[in-house]
Amino acid sequence: MRLLDRVILTIYTLLLSVASLGIILLSFQLLSTELVAGWVVQIAGHWQAALIAAVFFLVSIRLLVAGMRSTQDGETIVHHLDMGDVHISLAAIKNLVERTARHTRGVRGVKVYVQHDGQALKVRLKAVVSPESNVPSVTGDMQKRIHDYIQNTVGIDLADIQILVENISNEFKSKQRVE
Numbered sequence: 001m002r003l004l005d006r007v008i009l010t011i012y013t014l015l016l017s018v019a020s021l022g023i024i025l026l027s028f029q030l031l032s033t034e035l036v037a038g039w040v041v042q043i044a045g046h047w048q049a050a051l052i053a054a055v056f057f058l059v060s061i062r063l064l065v066a067g068m069r070s071t072q073d074g075e076t077i078v079h080h081l082d083m084g085d086v087h088i089s090l091a092a093i094k095n096l097v098e099r100t101a102r103h104t105r106g107v108r109g110v111k112v113y114v115q116h117d118g119q120a121l122k123v124r125l126k127a128v129v130s131p132e133s134n135v136p137s138v139t140g141d142m143q144k145r146i147h148d149y150i151q152n153t154v155g156i157d158l159a160d161i162q163i164l165v166e167n168i169s170n171e172f173k174s175k176q177r178v179e
Contacts, residue, residue: 005066012059077116077156088154090114097123100149104142106133108169120159121150128167139163 025031043049076087094114101110109128114121123146129138143161150158 005063008059009063012063075116079155090116093154096150096153097146100146101125101142104138104145106130106138107142108171121156122160123158124162126164126166128169129165130170131168135165139165
């Protein structure tokens with residue numbers, strides 16, 4: 001779930017908690033039924049109340065879809081073997097590609113994007129290369145190493161390995177962790 005969805009879910013949960021507390025108070029007769037009836041009568045005929053209810057309904061639908069949406073981490077490649085199926089996640093392949101690319105001489109940093117369209121596996125990399133390196137040589141070596149490593153480790157031929165050299169720099173880019 002994305003950050004926006006989490007913020008919306010937090011606000012939505014707080015509002016539902018207040019509504020639930022009101023219903024609890026009403027059922028134990030700690031809240032006057034005349035007061036609640038007065039609020040309900042006040043709502044009738046006001047378009048603003050309908051607008052608020054529509055927003056609440058749309059937020060409910062959005063959160064329902066966000067909760068059911070599959071992420072890229074859930075996508076897998078399936079190998080059918082004699083004793084059963086083996087599922088390899090795209091996240092695992094991404095980690096293998098990233099580690100292989102980082103260990104290529106002349107590469108200072110890399111971001112990896114993996115796609116699987118049902119037929120072929122495609123890899124896109126954004127790399128930072130050291131200034132004393134020959135860029136075509138480094139990127140060619142990186143492509144070959146990634147292709148061979150994925151072929152030998154996962155048993156999949158990569159259809160396409162695209163490399164974009166974003167920067168030529170001596171600075172090492174550390175892998176950013178998301179927690």
